[in-house]
Amino acid sequence: GDSVTQMEGPVTLSEEAFLTINCTYTATGYPSLFWYVQYPGEGLQLLLKATKADDKGSNKGFEATYRKETTSFHLEKGSVQVSDSAVYFCALSDRMAGANNLFFGTGTRLTVIP
Amino acid sequence: DVKVTQSSRYLVKRTGEKVFLECVQDMDHENMFWYRQDPGLGLRLIYFSYDVKMKEKGDIPEGYSVSREKKERFSLILESASTNQTSMYLCASRLGASGGQDYNEQFFGPGTRLTVL
Numbered sequence: 001g002d003s004v005t006q007m008e009g010p011v012t013l014s015e016e017a018f019l020t021i022n023c024t025y026t027a028t029g030y031p032s033l034f035w036y037v038q039y040p041g042e043g044l045q046l047l048l049k050a051t052k053a054d055d056k057g058s059n060k061g062f063e064a065t066y067r068k069e070t071t072s073f074h075l076e077k078g079s080v081q082v083s084d085s086a087v088y089f090c091a092l093s094d095r096m097a098g099a100n101n102l103f104f105g106t107g108t109r110l111t112v113i114p
Numbered sequence: 115d116v117k118v119t120q121s122s123r124y125l126v127k128r129t130g131e132k133v134f135l136e137c138v139q140d141m142d143h144e145n146m147f148w149y150r151q152d153p154g155l156g157l158r159l160i161y162f163s164y165d166v167k168m169k170e171k172g173d174i175p176e177g178y179s180v181s182r183e184k185k186e187r188f189s190l191i192l193e194s195a196s197t198n199q200t201s202m203y204l205c206a207s208r209l210g211a212s213g214g215q216d217y218n219e220q221f222f223g224p225g226t227r228l229t230v231l
Contacts (some may be wrong), residue, residue, distance in 0.1 A: 032218040043118075043204055044157075044222040051218070089156065093218035101147060101172065102220055106156040 002027045006090045006105025013080055013112050021075040021108050023064075023090035031092040033057075033066055033073040034102070038087045047075075047088070080112045117141070118223035120205055126229045133192040135226050137205030144210025146188035147220065148172075148180065151202040163188055164210070195230045202227050 007022040025031065032051045036044040048057030053068035062077045073090060090105040121136035137146065145164050149157040149172075159172030161180040169180050177199060181189040188207075192199055206220040 034219070036222075043224040044206075046219060046221070049219065093220075101159045101162055102157075102218075104157040106154060 002031070002092060002094050002103045004090050004092055004103050004105040007108055008106070009108040009110065011108060011110045013110070015082055015112055015114050016079045017112075019075070019077040019080045019084075019110070021088055021090075021110070023073045023075065023105060025071050025073065025090075025092050025103075027071075027092055027094045029094045031094040033064070034091045034093070035062070035064055035073070035075050036089040036091060036104075038089065038107075040086070044089065080110070082112045082114055085110055085112050118205060118207055118221050120203075120223040120226050122226050123224060124227050124229075126231065127192075127195050128231050129196060131192075131195050131230075133195050133228065133230075135190040135192075135203055135205075135228070137188045137190070137207075137223055138186050139188075139207040139221070140186065141207070141209075141221075142185065143207035143221075144185070145208040146182065147206040147208070148178075148188065148190045149204045149206065150174070151204055151225070157204065160190065195228075197230050200228060200230045 003026045005024050034049045035047040037047045038044050048059040050057040050066035056065045064073050064075045087107045087109045089107045091102040093102050118139045127133050148160045151157050158174050162170045163182040179191045203226045205223040208220045
């Protein structure tokens with residue numbers, strides 16, 4: 001079945017450091033891939049998405065490239081800020097497999113210190 | 115912008131009480147979802163509704179029921195709350211099968227943190 005494996009946290013970085021959060025997936029069809037972010041006390045917000053192989057999603061300085069050959073969708077940011085402190089979830093949706101929901105990773109908590 | 119609202123941000127109930135969690139979306143989305151979020155487990159799907167009066171069980175439906183009488187509203191019901199249902203509950207909506215490339219994107223509400231004593 002479909003699944004998402006996400007880098008375990010927590011991750012603590014200094015401001016302006018480079019961020020990578022790894023995400024790999026297993027899917028039976030042709031999934032769309034997502035990164036969601038959850039700020040403290042809030043619900044999930046879509047951060048970025050990619051719907052086919054080699055697509056790059058980007059938003060707020062974050063990027064992730066859909067790599068079919070390595071079944072990966074790693075999240076990166078060149079210079080993190082304190083305001084990026086949140087929990088990040090990788091997710092996939094596989095319409096071709098008839099899936100009706102998103103498959104989520106377990107989340108990675110990022111803390112950025114000044 | 116799509117807006118998904120949930121009736122309460124925080125809720126405290128006692129064991130055995132009947133609990134209603136309400137979710138409303140304002141973008142005429144066909145599909146709606148209820149998840150629970152627990153530390154180390156990520157999000158798990160409780161129930162899914164693909165249209166009015168239509169529902170499907172998710173991964174963890176035991177102890178829960180749902181109601182979708184109107185397109186914009188999806189309710190989660192705990193018939194007899196138990197302490198192991200203490201969690202964060204998240205509602206989401208999605209355009210539906212006619213949405214093309216946007217079909218897969220789900221929009222989330224702010225969540226309801228439920229504590230059962």
